[in-house]
Amino acid sequence: MHKPVLHTLLSPRLMDLYDVSNSIVVIIDVFRATSTITTALYNGAEKVVPVAGVEDCIAIGKKLDAVTAGERDGKIIPGLQHGNSPAEYPRSFIEGKTLVLTTTNGTRLLHMALDRNVAEVVTGSFPNLSAVCHHLIASEKNVILGCSAWKDRFNLEDTLFAGAVISRINENFNIRCDSSLMAEDMYRLHANDIYSFIRKTAHWHRLSAYGLEKDLEYCVTADVANVLPVFKDGALRAG
């Protein structure tokens, strides 16, 4: 049987090395954009609009009468209403609303993917791991697991999520990519100590300084907000 091909992209900087045309691109930004997006949609948000800049966030938020959100250095950006934490978006708050979210790494990779002739853009994170895997198997298309990284530098948390996906769907894909082999190895090595292992990562050191430990633990917990955010008509909606 001819299997579709799966690649793992370790940094946005490497995107042009891969043929992404007609592929499903999974945007991965575990700490915390894609974890927050799936959580808001799982809790009934109508849609999430990912925007690159703060001014866009304010303008689009006003136009759509939406909740605006974004952080820099662990604090809500002046002019916006909320932060990047998934814990800020319980059903009691976000149900039926539109969230306009600006983040640095995840949003940038998403827009890079949209600029190309891809088949579909979805977002992935541990909270919606199963939804992503089911969708990729069912679609039978080529896949790019796109790690958002941190300012283009390789990061472990996005890689671990790519590895978690690969460990579940590898029989359905043709995988001949060293990045994917590494991601799967790293996930299998740390699947049983993930809460302690993420404490060693560079991003943990950065974000835990802001008291975000509980957030980060949530962000590596599988299937606690198990919907599939699919990008269509300018926004991510539960697919």
Add this chain to the structure above:
Amino acid sequence: MHKPVLHTLLSPRLMDLYDVSNSIVVIIDVFRATSTITTALYNGAEKVVPVAGVEDCIAIGKKLDAVTAGERDGKIIPGLQHGNSPAEYPRSFIEGKTLVLTTTNGTRLLHMALDRNVAEVVTGSFPNLSAVCHHLIASEKNVILGCSAWKDRFNLEDTLFAGAVISRINENFNIRCDSSLMAEDMYRLHANDIYSFIRKTAHWHRLSAYGLEKDLEYCVTADVANVLPVFKDGALRAG
């Protein structure tokens, strides 16, 4: 004690994300440029001149009355005399001679490093693992372990070598870099099955098609050509 900082660079494409100034940059191209360079020097070559293009290789080879070498797709490049295999450079052939070598990935990263204000450029590979480690510990300078990758794509064999270095010298350096944590994990995971594991890599599939299995096994064998190639005055010489 203040320890120097060590980073691992997973692709030449990511070099500008790191401050390489005043650092020792270790050029790593396990399959096969840096394995061949250390082997030629270990076997008594006077020096190795790494050049980017075939025309340079021919011109400099003529000027220096040197052995010219380079391959594309597993074959000696027309106009050059030898290939990229370390097995082509036994003492009986290479002692006292100059080797002008053109390779794609390793040579390119080396010239990228030379264009910056680095402290020193050396080359690393399993055949000179101990020489590299001893030098880095003794130097007490910041270190960039530079994986040459394959056409800018992440590769496992260079990463495993970076991990082997880190596993030996991590107590002497301040390492807060996800790439380095990953490299060390991958090396520790596969240190005892490295000959079978490298058969899974993309580069193995590429090169084994040319009958190079013995070459590749040699290239992941530690300390069989244990000198330190140091770049100075346009050439690599045993340091």
